[in-house]
Amino acid sequence: MDGVKYIVAVASGKGGVGKSTVTVNLALALSAQGYRVGVLDADIYGPSQAQMLGVKEGVRPQTAEGNKFLPLEAHGLQAMSMAFMVNTREAMVWRGPMVVGAFQQMLTQTQWDNLDFLLIDMPPGTGDIQLTLAQKVPVSGAVIVTTPQDIALLDARKGIEMFRKVNVPVLGVVENMSLYHCENCGHEAAIFGTGGGDLIAEEYQTTVLGRLPLTLSIRELADSGKPSVVSEPDSSVSQTFAEIARQVAQSVSASESDGPTISFSE
Numbered sequence: 168m169d170g171v172k173y174i175v176a177v178a179s180g181k182g183g184v185g186k187s188t189v190t191v192n193l194a195l196a197l198s199a200q201g202y203r204v205g206v207l208d209a210d211i212y213g214p215s216q217a218q219m220l221g222v223k224e225g226v227r228p229q230t231a232e233g234n235k236f237l238p239l240e241a242h243g244l245q246a247m248s249m250a251f252m253v254n255t256r257e258a259m260v261w262r263g264p265m266v267v268g269a270f271q272q273m274l275t276q277t278q279w280d281n282l283d284f285l286l287i288d289m290p291p292g293t294g295d296i297q298l299t300l301a302q303k304v305p306v307s308g309a310v311i312v313t314t315p316q317d318i319a320l321l322d323a324r325k326g327i328e329m330f331r332k333v334n335v336p337v338l339g340v341v342e343n344m345s346l347y348h349c350e351n352c353g354h355e356a357a358i359f360g361t362g363g364g365d366l367i368a369e370e371y372q373t374t375v376l377g378r379l380p381l382t383l384s385i386r387e388l389a390d391s392g393k394p395s396v397v398s399e400p401d402s403s404v405s406q407t408f409a410e411i412a413r414q415v416a417q418s419v420s421a422s423e424s425d426g427p428t429i430s431f432s433e
């Protein structure tokens with residue numbers, strides 16, 4: 168794809184497991200390691216990257232030559248989202264083909280500037296957007312986000328199976344909300360159970376790229392538009408994201424030297 172070296176999808180089967188939070192922090196961690204990084208928010212109905220990147224409501228991308236949009240810049244990242252095109256306070260009452268059309272336009276009409284990595288924050292599920300992505304652009308790999316509980320793992324499995332079907336390598340699993348960590352007393356509790364990430368990684372011969380705790384600060388900082396990796400670069404959460412970023416960068420360039428072919432079949 169023009170202006171992009173590697174495309175990495177960040178996906179889950181289930182909604183609300185922290186895909187957007189992981190996407191933005193992983194993008195910032197890659198950027199801190201010297202890469203040029205973009206984020207494409209593929210969640211058309213519920214885009215959250217504008218808020219997580221601190222882009223104010225009503226800021227719109229500029230147009231460029233050839234019917235293209237210039238991505239917005241935030242915290243050194245290039246970003247494109249449906250939230251930059253519409254009023255996010257209004258419900259998007261759109262049928263599937265319109266959603267796919269909007270996604271395709273963002274995918275093909277954004278003028279990315281010389282990116283090493285474009286991270287795509289996928290909507291939950293295994294539907295139209297996922298298939299469109301696999302059909303339209305060469306995806307270097309997918310990061311699967313899950314929480315440790317059974318219901319999320321069930322859906323994460325479907326996500327992994329889907330990427331396998333469309334020949335996109337699964338780079339690994341991020342187990343989010345692994346442990347609840349109370350920032351006042353330090354107490355820890357495995358609210359969503361334990362071992363889920365390991366289980367699924369073993370089942371699909373992939374790896375757990377990292378485990379993130381359920382903490383107030385991760386939520387507050389993402390909601391405030393200054394995610395953990397920029398607000399608390401020395402925290403253990405940011406170190407975990409740095410480690411995930413290193414593994415993603417390494418396995419994407421390793422898989423390139425293997426000469427992957429991306430194909431699609433119904």
Ligand SMILES: Nc1ncnc2c1ncn2[C@@H]1O[C@H](COP(=O)(O)OP(=O)(O)OP(=O)(O)O)[C@@H](O)[C@H]1O
Binds near residue numbers: 187188189290
């Ligand atoms: N590790 C965490 N600790 C605390 N809060 C978290 C953590 N991860 C995510 N959250 C919070 O949980 C909520 C859902 O996270 P997020 O939007 O990243 O999930 P998602 O999987 O992208 O959701 P959707 O399916 O709606 O796209 C957000 O308010 C986010 O701040």
